[in-house]
Every structure is written in structure tokens, then in C-alpha cells.
Amino acid sequence: MELTQKGLLQKESWQAAGYDLPQFDIPAVTQRTLEAPEWVHFGAGNIFRAFQANVAQCLLNQGIMSTGLIAAEGYDYEIIEKMYRPHDNLGILVTLKADGTMEKTVVGSIVESLILDSTNAREYGRLKEIFRASSLKMASFTITEKGYSLVNGKGELLPDIASDFKEGPAAPKSYLGKVVSLVYERFCSNALPIALVSMDNCSHNGDKLYAAVSAFAEKWAENGLVSRDFVSYINDKDSVSFPWTMIDKITPRPDPAVKAMLEKDSIADLDPVITTKNTYVAPFVNAEECQYLIIEDAFPNGKLPLDQCGIIYTTRETVDKVEKMKVCTCLNPLHTSLAIYGCLLGYTLIAEEMKNPLLKKMVEVIGYQEGLPVVVNPGILDPKQFIDEVVNKRIPNPFMPDTPQRIATDTSQKLPIRFGETIKAYLQNPDLKVESLKIIPLVFAGWLRYLMAVDDQGNAFAPSADPLLDTVRPFVADFRLGGLPQDLSSLDSLLSDSKIWGVDLFEAGLADLVKDYFRQLCAGTGAVERTLEKALG
């Protein structure tokens, strides 16, 4: 069977093999979307195909929505060229449930895929047309946390951003410049309203997107490239809104065992690709069943009926609490801790790590003992129940092919939110003692040890991609496994960098403990295991 529109004509074969198929008329939905687009998504990666696209399919299947999704990719064009287009934008979603069963769905809700490249007149022209459409309600984003940054690790403006600030909206080179030029197109089209919705895992994600978009508007106005009215448009929440969101669905990279299983169903051409920009893509995505998407209800051009397929619209305050609960305490810090120690201990599966009593205890202490006391109950989800589900069901799910190496990607970008917020909350609360945090510092020390790129057996490993690797690895370059370093003062400026940890670890009173753990972790082969045993055994 072929994953294409033509291949789907063999409906009975797909159904006999256990696939749920789109239950709507794809050509008709495509036509309506061409004429009156409602939802464009930037960042055509795995989570989008596993989550947002499947929600759109759920709504289309029930006739609740009548237009489809448009996927736009402005960073890694290979995703569109090598995965979307050869398969007519179709994807297979494999839902891996904790009881070992799975669901196989052909997702057909993405009806158009476009490359966001200002030198490509046809595709850029189509995106401009989409942004001029009065029907467009939402542009959403999953472009990773670093995707919103205007500066590099040293705080210097990225070259493409600096050039776009000077040159204006005509032919931007940077991702964000291209997005803002499309918003400018909409402004020039009667200043039509729109919601720009970040769905990335970063705290107050809407504010991050707003900061980037408004910086462009300001610079362009300052340089006389657009009128000040554009700045006012961006700042008027009845024209352009930047809702905050919390998104949750563990979506590992495409897994070879899942591919093999699909191949048994006689589906052709399932080979994955690692693009030159390091995205892991395949014609299929694999993900857990559990999913949450909580969105601030701020949609100046009306909102899509996502709430009819399980998405929650709520207030900004509630999103904030839910997001803090997940990103700062109940899920992502546990993931990052397992990522760091998993890479050091040679694991390639998160579920396997949870069978190690020390690692299990590590996440339990970080979650229940260190994190939970500072979590504010968001009301719509209970933090204790949420963390119970994460620790007992989701992370140990033996059928989920999630890897510490995936989660270790961009750790430098994640530490401040995933751990720093908890430290700050302890510092601000007179009833809590920051010195009682013992395992979060162990994770920080673990990351320093990870940066040495030598595992606990003394074997070299390749650290996962991270925009700050070249900046932070030199801090540990002089340390050797077995060296039992005494003088760790070369780490001081890193430990005091609040951009990395969320706080200055010296001011927080945690730097010495981090150094002490780091010294222990460097003691020789097996020292990582021994340090965990000593701290948690």
C-alpha cells in the first residue's frame, strides 16, 4: 500500500490492516481551504503531525470544521520536500498505548504544505495570500524554544535578524522576519485581526512570540520601513493576540520498530530521514495517547472549535498555572533529568531508565519532594494526579520508543525554566529552605559531567544538538574522568550565569553543592552510578 491520495483509494486494504482513515472528502476540504483558510501552522515537525493535525482530523471527521490545516516550514525545508510532498501531505499516526495496544490512523487534515522562503515567489506569494484572507483565525507555532530567539548565546543579534531589521519586510531571511512580514501583509490588508499562537514548551510562550514580533515591528518603524500604525496593530490585542498555551503529548522521534510494524502491513516507502538540519522525520509519527492542549481564550478573529475535540480554552492565569505545573515541575524537569543521566549511563530508552531504582527515585524526589511544594494547583488538572500519571504510567510506558538523546536536545535552553523556576520559588518563600534542594543540584552537576561527552564507562558519546554547546563545553574541557578535580573555580562564571540556570547559583547558595557533586561524578568509571547511589540510595 502507498501512503498517497492514490494509495488511499485502496480503502478496504487499509481498513483491513486496521487503519482509521480520514472520513471527509479531502479534495473538497482542500478546495475550501484554498479559498478560505482558517489555520496555518509554522513548524512541520513531529508533534504537529501527531497532535494538532489529528485534532483537525477529529473535527473534520465530525463535520465540525470544514477547512484543513496548512503546514508552513521556514527552517528545515527538507521536511516538506522529503516527507510531506511525496506523500501528498498524508501521515500515519501510530498511538502507542500503555497497555501495549496501538491505534493506526492515516491523518489527512493537512491539505497544503508550504516552504516559507522569501526567495520562492510562488510559495511565499501563497502564504501572503493566506495572510490576506479574512477567514484566517490562527497561525500556530511549534518551532522549538530557540526558534523565538533574536540573539545568539552571547546575546548578540543573529546576523539574519540584524540584516532583516535593516532591510524591512520585502525579502526577509530570518524565520521570524519572514513570519512578521506575513503579519505585515495582513496589516496592509485592512489590518485584519489574527491570533499568533505559540505551542512550544516554553514558559509564557505567547510572550516570547510577542517579544520577537514586536521587536521587528519596532525596528522596522524606527528605520522608516513601515508606519507606526503597524506597531500599534501588533500591540492592540483586539487586532493581534498572542495567547499563552500549554501543550503536552510525548512524541518521540520516528522509531525503527514502529516502521517495521508498519512494513508488515505492506506499506511502502517508510524510510525515515535525518535532515541536514537534524530533524528526525518519517512518513509516520509515533506518540503516546495522553494529550493536553490548554489555550488562553484570546482570538480576535474568532476561535476554531478545538474544544470539541478535547482542547481546553481558558484564562491566561489558568494556562500559566497549568504550564508551570507541567514544564517547571511535573513532567519536563523529570524528562530532562532522565535525559542527562540516561546519556551518561548509556541508556537509549526512557522507559528502561525507569526500571533503574535510582533513576526512578531521582525523578520521584525531583517531582514530589522538591517540585510539588511550590506548584500552584491550576484547578483544571490536579498536580499530584498529573505527576502520578507521568511517573507511573507515561514515562515508564514500555511501548514508547522515547530516548534520552532526543530529550537532551537543547538542554541549555531548558534548564532555567525546568529547574530555575522551582529554585526561585524556594528563594521567595520564607517557609521553604533552598538548601533542602538536593537533587536538582545533582542534575545540574550531571549536565556539567554530560558536557564532558564521556559516559560512565569512559566511552565517548556525541552530545545532542544544543545551540550553546560550543559556549559551554570549554568550561569542562580541562577535566578528565578519574582526575578528582580539586580546583573547580573555572566553573564559577558558568555557575553564576542566570541565563543558564534561571538563577545565579552562587547567590542561590547552590553552587558549592553542584561543584561537590561534579567532583564526585568525575571520580572515575562508575562514578555516576556511585554518586546517584550516595545521593539517593
Ligand SMILES: NC(=O)c1ccc[n+]([C@@H]2O[C@H](COP(=O)([O-])OP(=O)(O)OC[C@H]3O[C@@H](n4cnc5c(N)ncnc54)[C@H](O)[C@@H]3O)[C@@H](O)[C@H]2O)c1
Ligand atoms: N515532541 C514532543 O514530545 C513535544 C511535546 C510537547 C511540545 N513540544 C514542542 O514542540 C517543539 C517541536 O517538537 P517536535 O517534536 O515537532 O520536534 P521536531 O524535531 O520533529 O521538529 C522541530 C520543528 O522545529 C523547527 N525548528 C527547529 N529549530 C528551529 C529554529 N532554530 N528556528 C525555527 N524553527 C526551528 C523544525 O524545522 C521543525 O519544524 C518542541 O521543541 C517543544 O517545544 C514537543
Ligand SMILES: O=P(O)(O)OC[C@@H](O)[C@@H](O)[C@H](O)[C@H](O)CO
Ligand atoms: O520538546 P522539548 O525539546 O522542549 O523537550 C523534550 C521533551 O521533554 C518534551 O518533548 C516532552 O516529550 C513533551 O514536553 C511532553 O509533552
